[in-house]
Amino acid sequence: MQLHDAHNHLQDEWLAPHLETIALDCARAGITAMVVNGTAEHDWPRVAALAARFPWVHASYGLHPWDVRSRTPGWHETLRSFLLGDEQAGVGEIGIDRWILEDARPGDAPVNPGDAASLQEQLEVFRAQLALAVELDRPVTIHCLRAWGALRDELGGTIRPRRGFLLHAYGGPAEMVPEWVELGAWFSFNTAFLDPRKTRQRAAFRVVPADRLLIESDAPAMPPPGAQCRYPLPAAPEGRPVNHPANVVAAYAGLAELRGMPVERLAAQLADNFARWLSARA
Numbered sequence: 690m691q692l693h694d695a696h697n698h699l700q701d702e703w704l705a706p707h708l709e710t711i712a713l714d715c716a717r718a719g720i721t722a723m724v725v726n727g728t729a730e731h732d733w734p735r736v737a738a739l740a741a742r743f744p745w746v747h748a749s750y751g752l753h754p755w756d757v758r759s760r761t762p763g764w765h766e767t768l769r770s771f772l773l774g775d776e777q778a779g780v781g782e783i784g785i786d787r788w789i790l791e792d793a794r795p796g797d798a799p800v801n802p803g804d805a806a807s808l809q810e811q812l813e814v815f816r817a818q819l820a821l822a823v824e825l826d827r828p829v830t831i832h833c834l835r836a837w838g839a840l841r842d843e844l845g846g847t848i849r850p851r852r853g854f855l856l857h858a859y860g861g862p863a864e865m866v867p868e869w870v871e872l873g874a875w876f877s878f879n880t881a882f883l884d885p886r887k888t889r890q891r892a893a894f895r896v897v898p899a900d901r902l903l904i905e906s907d908a909p910a911m912p913p914p915g916a917q918c919r920y921p922l923p924a925a926p927e928g929r930p931v932n933h934p935a936n937v938v939a940a941y942a943g944l945a946e947l948r949g950m951p952v953e954r955l956a957a958q959l960a961d962n963f964a965r966w967l968s969a970r971a
């Protein structure tokens with residue numbers, strides 16, 4: 690079986706000390722490709738370095754909604770130059786997030802909720818990046834928390850990503866899946882969704898069309914629960930658990946079970962989806 694990780698942050702400093710182990714574990718687990726997402730100007734060079742070093746790394750560059758406030762006046766030109774430097778690179782992780790503004794408590798996220806940009810400012814930065822993806826015809830990876838209506842309005846508006854877009858770790862309602870499909874969405878099932886308490890996410894992933902499914906770790910974030918974490922890594926500062934990209938192996942097994950199909954058939958479908966998502970139109 691050829692496996693992939695459609696969304697992670699291998700450039701993250703929490704993973705850096707374990708990079709050699711992670712590369713070896715992924716190779717042994719059959720993970721033949723991953724999309725490594727930059728989140729802010731400071732980590733784009735590290736994403737580029739990983740893509741230059743490992744043939745199985747696909748780079749993606751973007752300003753994450755949590756990092757909007759960290760941008761410099763030249764951020765947009767810098768982003769353009771990273772994208773022009775790698776014609777295979779995608780745009781992401783970009784998006785909008787109302788959770789960080791209204792629900793997050795200090796310590797819930799790497800950014801202090803008080804330092805997060807307003808939804809208006811997030812939307813301005815999101816639009817600018819979406820427009821760049823359309824202009825350069827690149828795949829787009831989207832983060833959305835508690836802002837599904839606003840996201841739908843954006844993607845149904847004037848800037849349409851022709852190649853479709855990945856809703857990473859989709860946590861929106863199952864009822865909205867057909868609307869997203871119509872707009873060109875792909876959906877990635879995250880390792881943390883192996884937790885049976887993630888009922889909303891699991892319900893949605895039962896109804897996502899098979900040809901729009903992907904699997905992701907979001908490592909170092911969102912580790913799978915308990916014994917499903919087959920590739921443990923030492924905790925980060927403040928005891929935060931650290932996810933390993935090879936944990937997608939458990940997500941393949943869990944998603945196959947959720948959808949009542951053999952894991953070999955799911956993996957074959959997802960290998961096809963992964964290639965289409967990166968190279969062709971939705």
Ligand SMILES: [Zn+2]
Pocket residue numbers: 696697698726782907
């Ligand atoms: Zn992410």
